Each structure stands twice: as C-alpha cells, then as structure tokens.
Amino acid sequence: MDLSFLSDIDWPEIGTASIDTLLMLGGSLLFTVLLGLPLGIVLFLTSKGQLLANTALNRALGLVVNVLRSIPFIILLIALMPVTEFITGTRIGLLGMIPPLVIGAAPFLARLVETALREVEHGVIEAAQAMGASTRQILCGVLLPESLGGLLAGITVTAITLVSYTAMAGLVGGGGLGDLSIRYGYYRYQTEIMMVTIVLLLVLVQILQMAGDKLVQHFSRK
C-alpha cells in the first residue's frame, strides 16, 4: 500500500487544527452544560405535577427550546453572528464559535436533562418530600444523584453533537478540523487531508463515547 501521501500532508497544520477543535469542543461543552443543565432542571421542575409546577413558565421555556432546536445549526451559526460579536467582540475564530455552539447545543442538552430527570421514580421524590426535604434538597440529594447516569449519557451525546457542529464552524472561519477539511479537501481537492480529518474526528467521537459510557456505567446503580 502506498503511504507516501502521508508525507505530503502538512502535519503541523493538522495538529493546530486538532487542538482548535478540542478547544472549541471543551469550551462550548463547558458552557453548554452550564446553560443546558439548569435549563433542563427548570423545564423538569416547572412541568405539570412536579415540585415547581408552573405551566406558563414551562410553556415559554419549552417554546424557546423548540425554536432554537428547529433551526438548522448552520443557519443558526450565521444568524447569531451579531449576537456573537456582541458577546465576544469577534465573529470568527475559536472565540467567535463558542456562543453559537452553546446556543445550538444547550437546548438539546436541556431536553436530554429533562428526560433523564423524568426517569427518576416519582415515589423516590415523594419519599424525600415526606421527609420534609426542600426543593433544593430534593434536587441536590435525590434528582441529580439518582439521574446521574442519564445526565452523563446526555452530556456524552451532546459532546458528540458538538463535534459535528464544530466541523460546520469551519464554513464561517471557525478553525479546527472541519475548517481544514473544507479548505483542503473541498476547495483544493486534497482528498488525503479530508481522509485524515475524518479519521481524527472518528477517533475523537469514539473516545468521547467510550469515556461517556464508562462514566455512565460507573455512576449508575440499578
């Protein structure tokens, strides 16, 4: 097999792109969790029959989440540019990508969090209520620990979704592996670079999934 094409590849550039992808992923995942987790919790707690049942708030938040989720990420990315510039001062580069990535992924994570919390048996929540637990104590002592496996699975799925979102960021000058494969693989017909980025992304997704599964397994007791 002829592997000579490997020496033609600009490895330092691939290294930089990989690091950019990882930074984008890490940064956006952090903020996605910081935004999506509370949002999911509020969606759950305000839903019908739950501790802070509030139909109006629940419907309003649900609407926002659904609207954001129904816009394809590539369009959200462009549409959010003014907002991105307002928050970060730039529309491009790593920093410019984080707000759209977070706004695109947080509603998705919020729904996954809501679903994970719904899996907690109502009887267990009732038992905590019967002990005189406050809503905060039920959240921290029952809901989050009991749904930890589901939450971690949700975060894993979101991280993988974010990997594909970061690739799209390449279209608007976001950098990273997606950017690389578009510039070289698409515009310059350098298929081998595209292949390398595909392999790297595949490995990244595989690692994320495996790590996520391990964590879920470790924290699920049922």
Added chain:
Amino acid sequence: MLGEPAHSPGIISGYGFGAGCYNKTIRLPLQGHPLIALSQIHKSYRVDGRDIPALNGIDLTVAAGEIFGIIGHSGAGKSTLIRLINLLERPSAGSIRIDGADITALDGAGLRSLRQQVGMIFQHFNLLGSKTVARNIAFPLEIAGQLGRAEIDARVDELLELVGLAEHKHKYPSQLSGGQKQRVGIARALANRPKVLLCDEATSALDPQTTQSVLQLLAKINRELNLTIVLITHEMDVIRSICDRVAVIDGGKIVEMGPVTQVFLYPQHPTTQRFVSEAEHIDETAQAEAFAHVPGKVVRMTFIGETTYEGFLGNAAREFGIDFSILSGRIERIKDTPCGQMLLAFTGCEAALAAAFAQFRSRGIDIEELR
C-alpha cells in the same frame, strides 16, 4: 391499668363504635391521648374539569401509641387518606390535627418540620438507588440538619441495629431483598424520631413470610418506642397480625371502625364481611347449605381472651347432659388476643340447652342461635 407494662400498646377503646361489647379479659387500653384527629375530611380531584370525589367526610381519631389499620380495596381512598396525614395530599375540606395543632394551613418551613415528625414507608420502598444503605438512612437526618456528621453516623448505626441490617451497611439497595429494602425504609423513616409512622401498603410487595417478619418488626418498634403507627392495606392478615384498631374504608367513607377483635368477630358492613370471609376462607351461605342436614340447634359461639383456652364445652356436656358437634371453627390470635369463633350443633333437651347457653353467656362467651 395497674400491672400493665407501661410500654404495652393495649387496645384502645372509646373511639370506635361497639367498643363496649368486649369481654373483660381483654387487656385494658393504654389511655393514649388522641394524637391524630381527622374531622369531616373531604377530598376530590379535578379531572378533565370535573371534580371526582375520593374521600367523603372522614372522621377518624388515632390514639398515641396504637397501631391503627385502614383497610380497603384499591380505589377506596385509603391511599389518599394516609397521604393527608403528612400533607402529601391536601384535603379539599375538613381539618387534620396532630397533637392538637391544625396542620392543614401549614406551608414552607412549618410543613417541612411537620414532615420530619411523621415518618413514612412505602409499598415500593422508594429508596435512593444511588446511595448506600447507610447513606439512605442518613438522608433524612441530613435534611433535618440538626446533627453533625459524627452524630449522624452514630444514629445510623443505632437504626441499622434496630432493624437488623448492620452487616449490610455499605450495600446498595439493588443488592438487597425486598424485606431488607423495607427494613431500610423503616430505619430511614425512624431516623428523625417521629411521633407517627405512616405505612403505605408497606408489605404488599413482599412474600407472606417476609411480610410477617416486617410486621413483627413494626410491632416491636411500636412496643419498644411506643410509636404510633397508621397503616393502610388491602390484606386483612396485616390488620389481624398487628393492629389494635381498624377502619374499613369503602367508596371514600369509613363504613366500619373499631377494635380489631370486634370488627373481625362481628363484622357489620358487607365490605367488612367480605374482607373477613376472604381472610378466613369461610363462606357462610355455602356453609348454611352444607350443614342443612345436621340435626340439633346450630349456634355460633364467639369467645375472646383466655376463655378461648378453657374447657367450657366439655364441662357443659357433662354437667347438663347435652352433646355437640363442631361444624366449623377457628381459634386464633388477633394481635396478642386469643379468640375463636365456632359453628356448633347442640343436641339435648330444651331446658338443658338453655341452661348450658346461660352458663356460656355468664362466662363471657357470645352465643348466636342460627337455627
């Protein structure tokens, strides 16, 4: 009252009807003050814009130190009823008093502090799967926030000892059997030293043997800690094993209430009669047909207390020259009280029979002539 061990729960009379019918050999009641008082409780649920009534005017008093059972078929309202006592459900109308204080208006911190004084165990245990046995039991103590770490650990060990699970301290609920899970539930419910323990079908998910051991644990806790227990069940056996008094609920109303021996031996309401005959496997109409050809006077005898073990039948046969045959019967203990009910056919002359029956009655045996 003198000579009664102080911790004895006794059978409390004076709250239900029919309390006066009992034989003096029954242990005297411990004069527990009314701890829980429900008055004119109504509860309805709003479903599709219509009010569906669940409870219709419940009046109920539970005395301190007793085990009070509520029995009913599913949908009778018993689950709603027990959830009112710690306000997991709020009544649509009526008042609930615990230790004299009306709790129905409680909210926020007041409600949480009430709930810390009322323990509850559940049919499906409702343990936290993510926490060990010890951490499950520690949870209500952490919620109450009154004890330090070391005190919580000490209390948890004490509770584990009480329910006999010391060696399972570090296991997770998924590693325990049903009976063990319920013991964890009991330890958890007792952690904050509640005044009342509510048991919501606590043994319905357990096999008969485990049910008995959990019931005996509850009886022990009632005796040793003098803890008031309110339980709901659809099994008459549970009532018979440990309850002092029972209320039968049907269609959101209490249709019969009284000491367990009374309700068991003289069920008045059709629902109660059905529960008793299911528990005893007796079918009175079938019996009436089966014994149609038996000669003599058919009589139902009921005895409660130590008379159960006395040789009154043989004595009467010799003294009055009568004869008897036993058609059917049961001798048992209801909680700690021996009692029995038998169907007998007596033969002999009228006068001798009348004299014998008079003697039975004078000894506190209830005679009901059926034929």
